[in-house]
Amino acid sequence: MTSATTSPTLTKLRRRLLAWYRKHGRDLPWRRVDDPYHAMVAEFMLQQTGVARVLPVYDSFLRRFPSLKALADAPVSDVIRAWSGMGYNRRAINLQRTARVIVDEHNGVIPGDPHTLEKLPGIGRYTAAAIACFAFQRPVAVMDTNIRRVLGRLIAGHSDIDADAGWTLAEAAVPSDGTRASAWHQALMDLGATVCSARRPKCGECPVNDLCAARPLFDSANQDGTNRPQLQYAELSDTLPTLKVAEHPQPKQQGWIGTTRYYRGRIVETLRNHSNGTLPLDELGPLVTDDYIATRHSEWLQELLTALERDGLVAVSGEMAGLPE
Known part of the structure; x- marks a missing residue:
C-alpha cells in the first residue's frame, strides 16, 4: 500500500507547489518575523476577516501592544479601541484573555502544542493548528476554507467536501518535516487566495494544473468531464475514507444592516x-x-x-x- 505522505503524485505536487510559493507567495508581515506572539495576534485577526483589512490593524495593534505581557496588562478598553476596523470585537477580548492565561499559567510562554492551545479562550482547532504549525514549525495539519477547496480539487476532483473530509485530506497531505509543513500550508492558502479561487479559478496560471483531478471541470476543451484524472486520489485512497460531499449548500448570509x-x-x-x-x-x-x-x-x-x-x-x-x- 502506498502511504499518503509518500505517494509519487503527492511528492511531485508538494515539490512544485513549494517552488511556486517561494517565488509567488504573498509577502505578509507575520511571515517575516519569528515570533509566536505575532503569529498568535495574526491568527486571531484572520478569524473571519480578510488579509486586506487585517494588515493596517495588525501593524498598529503591535505598536500599541508590542509583547504578550503588554497586551495582558493593558486596560480592556485600550484593547477594544486598538481593534477598531476589524469587527467581531469578541476576538479582541478573547485575545487578551488568552494573553493573560498564558502569563498566569504558562509563565508567559505561548504553548506550541495544538491541544494545549485549543484550551485557550477563542482558539479552536484551526487557530491552534495554525499557531503550532506557523509559529513552532510543528508538522500538524492546518485546514481553512482555501486549503479545503484547493486540496478537494487537487485530490478528490471537487471542492464540495465537508469539514471532516477537509481535515482528512489535510492530515494525509501534510509533510512530516515541520518547516516544509509550514510552507506547504501557506502555499495552499496563497494558491487558493490568488489562483484557485472559489468562482473563477485561473487554471492556466496554476503550477500544478496537470496534477489536478478537478482541472477538466474548468477546462473548456473538456466540458463533459471525460478523462478526468483520478490518479492522485487513487494513490491516496487506501489511506483516506470515502470523502463526504457537503450535504447542503451554505445558506445565503442575512443582510448586514439591521442585524x-x-x-x-x-x-x-x-x-x-x-x-x-x-x-x-x-x-x-x-x-x-x-x-x-x-x-x-x-x-x-x-x-x-x-x-x-x-x-x-x-x-x-x-x-x-x-x-x-
Whole structure:
C-alpha cells in the first residue's frame, strides 16, 4: 500500500507547489518575523476577516501592544479601541484573555502544542493548528476554507467536501518535516487566495494544473468531464475514507444592516469613538440607530448591552454604558 505522505503524485505536487510559493507567495508581515506572539495576534485577526483589512490593524495593534505581557496588562478598553476596523470585537477580548492565561499559567510562554492551545479562550482547532504549525514549525495539519477547496480539487476532483473530509485530506497531505509543513500550508492558502479561487479559478496560471483531478471541470476543451484524472486520489485512497460531499449548500448570509450583530458593532464603535468611552443610555440610543425612541427602544437597547456586557465588551452602570476597564 502506498502511504499518503509518500505517494509519487503527492511528492511531485508538494515539490512544485513549494517552488511556486517561494517565488509567488504573498509577502505578509507575520511571515517575516519569528515570533509566536505575532503569529498568535495574526491568527486571531484572520478569524473571519480578510488579509486586506487585517494588515493596517495588525501593524498598529503591535505598536500599541508590542509583547504578550503588554497586551495582558493593558486596560480592556485600550484593547477594544486598538481593534477598531476589524469587527467581531469578541476576538479582541478573547485575545487578551488568552494573553493573560498564558502569563498566569504558562509563565508567559505561548504553548506550541495544538491541544494545549485549543484550551485557550477563542482558539479552536484551526487557530491552534495554525499557531503550532506557523509559529513552532510543528508538522500538524492546518485546514481553512482555501486549503479545503484547493486540496478537494487537487485530490478528490471537487471542492464540495465537508469539514471532516477537509481535515482528512489535510492530515494525509501534510509533510512530516515541520518547516516544509509550514510552507506547504501557506502555499495552499496563497494558491487558493490568488489562483484557485472559489468562482473563477485561473487554471492556466496554476503550477500544478496537470496534477489536478478537478482541472477538466474548468477546462473548456473538456466540458463533459471525460478523462478526468483520478490518479492522485487513487494513490491516496487506501489511506483516506470515502470523502463526504457537503450535504447542503451554505445558506445565503442575512443582510448586514439591521442585524443584531450590526447593532452590537454600532454600540461598541460609538463608545470606542467617544472621548471618554462612556455615555448615558439616552444619548447612546440615538447614536446607535437614527429612529431610536426611548419609550419604544430602551428595552431593546438594554438587551443588546446586557449581551455585550456578558461578552466583556461593555460595562453598564445604572443609566451609563461604557467600555470596560
